[in-house]
Amino acid sequence: MNDTTRSARTPAPPRMTRQRAAVADALGDTDEFRSAQQLHELLRSRGDAVGLATVYRTLQTLADGGDVDVLRSEDGESLYRRCARREHHHHLVCRACGRTVEIDGPTVEQWAASVGAAHGFADIEHTVELWGTCAACRAADERSS
Amino acid sequence: MNDTTRSARTPAPPRMTRQRAAVADALGDTDEFRSAQQLHELLRSRGDAVGLATVYRTLQTLADGGDVDVLRSEDGESLYRRCARREHHHHLVCRACGRTVEIDGPTVEQWAASVGAAHGFADIEHTVELWGTCAACRAADERSS
DNA sequence: AGGAGTTTGAGAACCGTTGTCAACTCGGTT
DNA sequence: AACCGAGTTGACAACGGTTCTCAAACTCCT
Ligand SMILES: [Zn+2]
Ligand SMILES: [Zn+2]
Ligand SMILES: [Zn+2]
Ligand SMILES: [Zn+2]
Numbered sequence: 001m002n003d004t005t006r007s008a009r010t011p012a013p014p015r016m017t018r019q020r021a022a023v024a025d026a027l028g029d030t031d032e033f034r035s036a037q038q039l040h041e042l043l044r045s046r047g048d049a050v051g052l053a054t055v056y057r058t059l060q061t062l063a064d065g066g067d068v069d070v071l072r073s074e075d076g077e078s079l080y081r082r083c084a085r086r087e088h089h090h091h092l093v094c095r096a097c098g099r100t101v102e103i104d105g106p107t108v109e110q111w112a113a114s115v116g117a118a119h120g121f122a123d124i125e126h127t128v129e130l131w132g133t134c135a136a137c138r139a140a141d142e143r144s145s
Numbered sequence: 146m147n148d149t150t151r152s153a154r155t156p157a158p159p160r161m162t163r164q165r166a167a168v169a170d171a172l173g174d175t176d177e178f179r180s181a182q183q184l185h186e187l188l189r190s191r192g193d194a195v196g197l198a199t200v201y202r203t204l205q206t207l208a209d210g211g212d213v214d215v216l217r218s219e220d221g222e223s224l225y226r227r228c229a230r231r232e233h234h235h236h237l238v239c240r241a242c243g244r245t246v247e248i249d250g251p252t253v254e255q256w257a258a259s260v261g262a263a264h265g266f267a268d269i270e271h272t273v274e275l276w277g278t279c280a281a282c283r284a285a286d287e288r289s290s
Numbered sequence: 291a292g293g294a295g296t297t298t299g300a301g302a303a304c305c306g307t308t309g310t311c312a313a314c315t316c317g318g319t320t
Numbered sequence: 321a322a323c324c325g326a327g328t329t330g331a332c333a334a335c336g337g338t339t340c341t342c343a344a345a346c347t348c349c350t
Contacts, residue, residue: 015296015347037337051299056338076221076306077337092264101264105256112275119237119246121277128273130257132266160316160327182306196330201307221337222306 014061019050023058024082027068032098033079033091071129094134096141103130164195168203172213177243178224178236216274239279241286248275 026039026046034042040055050058059080062068068080071091083089083102090108092101108128116124133141171184171191179187185200195203204225207213214228216236228234228247235253237246253273261269278286 013296013348017297017346019298035337053300053339054298057297072217072221076217092261092266094266095268101266103260105260107256108253108273111250111252115248115250116237116275116277120280121237121239121246121275122280122283123240124275124277126273126275128253128271130261130266130269130271132261132269135265135267138267162315162328164329180306198308198331199329202328 018048019054020058022048022050023055024062024067027062027080027082030081030098031100033071033073033081033093033100034098035073035077035079039080074131090128090130092130092132094137095131096133096137099134099136163193164199165203167193167195168200169207169212172207172225172227175243176226176245178216178218178226178238178245179243180218180222180224184225219276235273235275237275237277239282240276241278241282244279244281 022043023039026042027034036055036059037052039059040050040052043050043055059068059070059078062082063070063080066086067082069083069091071079071093073079074095079093079098081091081100083091085102087104088109089102089104092103093099105128108126112126112128113124116122167188168184171187172179181200181204182197184204185195185197188195188200204213204215204223207227208215208225211231212227213225214236216224216238218224219240224238224243226236226243226245228236230247232249233254234247234249237248239245250273253271257271257273258269261267
């Protein structure tokens with residue numbers, strides 16, 4: 001008896017492909033939040049191109065698996081980054097270059113949970129992101145004015 | 146001599162129109178965060194239709210003037226609401242119905258500012274929003290399962 | 291090597307939002 | 321009340337990011 005007829009409950013085996021590796025790589029290289037399109041372009045210029053759709057799919061998968069963090073830029077674009085810690089945390093991101101500092105605010109966590117509960121809300125989630133201009137970008141800005 | 150030749154520095158005189166009033170009204174009615182499209186539909190069904198583009202423009206103007214708060218839903222749509230307080234604050238929003246509780250976290254404010262400064266970032270802004278399922282929606286959900 | 295099933299990618303489709311511009315309105319003037 | 325200049329409207333096109341489609345290409349297992 002063979003089990004090629006994989007039973008319905010078996011999720012689906014991931015598969016290693018050049019594309020997946022490339023995207024994962026690109027993310028590993030940078031320490032900054034990057035958009036799907038930026039990554040797509042980066043890969044293209046780097047020589048091993050990957051279809052845009054694939055970049056999106058891969059990022060989504062990585063995000064679902066908790067391997068990369070996603071956040072929405074101020075103008076609605078999704079930005080991705082492979083953070084050092086897998087545990088829940090927040091970010092201080094440079095609006096200009098994407099440079100990021102990982103933050104964790106134990107206080108904020110409790111505060112969020114308690115505020116939610118206090119008003120009878122369930123399944124509370126919180127969005128806490130900090131945006132600013134990093135020292136480097138500030139300097140670059142001065143120089144050109 | 147007349148001054149119909151308005152000097153360049155004069156900003157621009159706002160004008161009261163049926164449309165602007167309608168949108169403001171719709172926002173005044175509800176206490177929940179609503180999308181531009183929802184408001185557009187609401188107005189249409191209510192009898193005094195307003196062009197979608199105008200709804201967007203008006204909301205933007207109101208937002209710029211600080212008359213309404215804007216926030217991005219988890220799937221990227223902009224949501225608008227006329228909050229009670231004009232001062233800076235945050236929200237606890239029901240994912241399902243938009244019902245909202247205004248929140249202010251003095252602690253969070255300071256925390257955000259200091260964390261940003263500590264890492265040499267300037268022009269710090271913070272996004273702090275809480276999402277959950279309100280008691281009412283939770284009850285409705287039970288009932289239908 | 292062979293084959294079942296997964297993944298890819300070019301391009302179309304989607305969807306919220308903004309731009310276009312001629313027709314229309316508001317509000318102050320005559 | 322009629323007039324007029326300038327702000328405003330709205331149907332529709334255009335945009336930009338993201339997802340969908342599906343035939344061709346590839347992985348992985350035997
Ligand atoms: Zn920077
Ligand atoms: Zn947190
Ligand atoms: Zn609700
Ligand atoms: Zn705040």
